[in-house]
Amino acid sequence: MKKFSIRIKPLFFLTAALIGFFISRSPGEILLWIAMIFLSVLVHELGHALTALAFGQRVQIEFTAFGGVTVPSGPKLSLGREFVVVFMGPLFGFLMFIAATFVADIPIVNPGLRHFVQDFRFITLFWTIMNLLPILPLDGGQLLRITLEKFLGFRARKAALYISILFSTMASVIFFLMGLGWFPMGALFLIFAFQGVETLRYIKNYSEEDQKEVNREALVAVETLLQTSRQEEAIVHLERLIAETKRGMIYTLAKQYLAKIHFDHSEFQKTYNELLSIEKEITPEAKCILYRSAFVVGDYKKVIELSGDCFQESKTADIALYAAFSHALSKDLKKTLEWLKVVSSFKGIDLQEAMRNEAFDPIRREKAFQEFASSHQ
Numbered sequence: 397m398k399k400f401s402i403r404i405k406p407l408f409f410l411t412a413a414l415i416g417f418f419i420s421r422s423p424g425e426i427l428l429w430i431a432m433i434f435l436s437v438l439v440h441e442l443g444h445a446l447t448a449l450a451f452g453q454r455v456q457i458e459f460t461a462f463g464g465v466t467v468p469s470g471p472k473l474s475l476g477r478e479f480v481v482v483f484m485g486p487l488f489g490f491l492m493f494i495a496a497t498f499v500a501d502i503p504i505v506n507p508g509l510r511h512f513v514q515d516f517r518f519i520t521l522f523w524t525i526m527n528l529l530p531i532l533p534l535d536g537g538q539l540l541r542i543t544l545e546k547f548l549g550f551r552a553r554k555a556a557l558y559i560s561i562l563f564s565t566m567a568s569v570i571f572f573l574m575g576l577g578w579f580p581m582g583a584l585f586l587i588f589a590f591q592g593v594e595t596l597r598y599i600k601n602y603s604e605e606d607q608k609e610v611n612r613e614a615l616v617a618v619e620t621l622l623q624t625s626r627q628e629e630a631i632v633h634l635e636r637l638i639a640e641t642k643r644g645m646i647y648t649l650a651k652q653y654l655a656k657i658h659f660d661h662s663e664f665q666k667t668y669n670e671l672l673s674i675e676k677e678i679t680p681e682a683k684c685i686l687y688r689s690a691f692v693v694g695d696y697k698k699v700i701e702l703s704g705d706c707f708q709e710s711k712t713a714d715i716a717l718y719a720a721f722s723h724a725l726s727k728d729l730k731k732t733l734e735w736l737k738v739v740s741s742f743k744g745i746d747l748q749e750a751m752r753n754e755a756f757d758p759i760r761r762e763k764a765f766q767e768f769a770s771s772h773q
Contacts, residue, residue, distance in 0.1 A: 399454040400445060407461040408434075415580050432516045436489065436523055437464040443488030444468075447481045462584050465533075472609070475542055482538045489524035493517055526581075529567065531588055532560040532595075550604045557596045564588040601677050603644030611637065611646050618653060627657050648677045659685050664692040672698075680709040688718065696722035703735075713742040721755035729759050733768055740772055747772050 409430060416429030437459065444466035445455040453470035466485070473481065496517035500510055528536040537560045544552035564585045571582035605611055614637050621630040634654040641647040655670035671678055671686040678686065687706040690698040703719035720735035740747050751769055759765050 399449060400456075402457045402459075404459040405461065408459040408464075411461045411580070428512060428515070429519075432512070432519050434459070435516065436492070436520045439492045439520070440464065440485045440489045440523070440527070441466050443484040443486070444481055447484040451477050451481065462587070475546055479539060479542045482535050482542065485535050486524050486528050489520055489527070493521045493524065496520060529563055530556075530559050531564045531567065531585070532556060532592060533588070550602060550607045553599060553602060554596065557592050557599075561589055561592040561596070564592060599645065601643070601645055601648060603641075603647075605641040606644045606646050611641055615646050615649060618650070622653065622657075627660075631657060648674050652678055652682045655682065655685060659689060664689045668693045668695070680705070684710050684715070687715070691718045691722065696725050700726065700731075707738075713739055713745050716742075717745075717750060721753065724756045724759050727758045729762050729764055732756070732759060733764060736768060 412430040412433040413426055415433065416426035438457075441457045441464040445457055448455045448466065448468045451473055453468040453473070455469075456467045458465050458467060468481070496513050500513045500517060527534050528539075530540045531537045532541065537556060540559060541552055541556035544555050546552075548555060568582050568585035568589060571578040571585060574582075614633060618630050618633045618637065621627075621633065631654065634650050634657075637650045638647060638654070641650065651670050651674050655667045658664075658666040658670065667685060668689040671682055671689070675683075675686065683702060684706045687699060687702045690696075690702070699718055699722040703715070703722070707715045707719070716735050716738040720732050720739060723731040723735060736747070736751070739745055739750065748769070756765070
C-alpha cells in the first residue's frame, strides 16, 4: 500500500451530482449517478494503476472535478510500457461494460438492480469511447502522443496538441448542440480546448534538449540550490546548463533564474542582457524584472513598451513611476500625466518630491505639467 494511494477531492462529487441533475433531475437518481460515475472512474483508473504497479512504479489515483487521473512516479518507462499503462484504463472500462452486460441479462436479477446496471453499462461504455478520442489529457490523446513520439521525437507533443485542440473544439460544439443535458460534456471539452491552447503557448519553444534527462536533472539541482540560498553554486550550474542547451524551455528557465540572481545582487546590466535575449519567452514576473532593469540601464523605450503589461502583473507605485519618468524623457506629456495620476492614487507616495526628479526636465515648463503639479500640492 506504500506504492498505491487514492485521493478524492470534494469537487468530484459536486461535478458528478451536476451531471446526474442535468440527466435525471431526481434526488434519488442523482445519488445513483454519483455512485455509477465513481465506480466507472475507479475501475478505469485501476487499469492504469495496477499496470503501472506491475512495471515497478508508485501510483496515486486522484478523483478530480472532471473525472480521475493516475499519477505515476518512480523509474521512467519505455514508450511501449507507457503505451500499455495508458491503454489499460480504457480496456478495464470495456471489460467492466462486458461484465455489466452479462449481469443485466441474468433473468433473476432484481428489476431495480437491472436498471442500475443498464445505466452503469451505458456510462461505462460512453466514457470509455469518449476517453479514446485523440484529445489531451484523455487517454486517446496520450496514446496519440506516445505513438507520434516514436516517429517525431520531441515534436510529437506539439503535433498531439494541435490535433487535440481540433477534436476537443469539435466535440464541444457537438455536445452543446445536443441540448441542455449535454452541457457539462460540452463545457468539459471546451476546457480541454483552452488547456491545449495554453499548453501549446507554454511549450512553443520545446526542443530536443528539453527531453534529455540529464538536463532536467540539472535544472532540478539548480532549483534545490536556489531554495537553500546557495546562489553562487547555482550560478556555476546555470551557466553550464545554458551553454549546453542553447535553446528550449530549460534554456529559457535557466536564463531567467540567472537573471533573477543578478537582479538580487543589483547587477542590472547583466539582468537586462540575460532577459532581453529571451524576452518573447519569459514569464510575466521575469518581464517585470526586465522592466526595472531596463529603467536602471537607460533603455526607456523598453520601459515604455513593457509598462502596461508590468503594471497589470504588479500594480505598484514604482512600476507607474518608472513609466512616468520614461515618458517624460521621451517628451510624451500626455502619457506622463496619465502615469502620474496613477502614481498619485497610491498612499504614502510623496508626489511632489517625485516630480522634482530631473527625468521630468524635458517637460517641466509645459503648462499642463505645471498645472498638474499645482493641483497636487
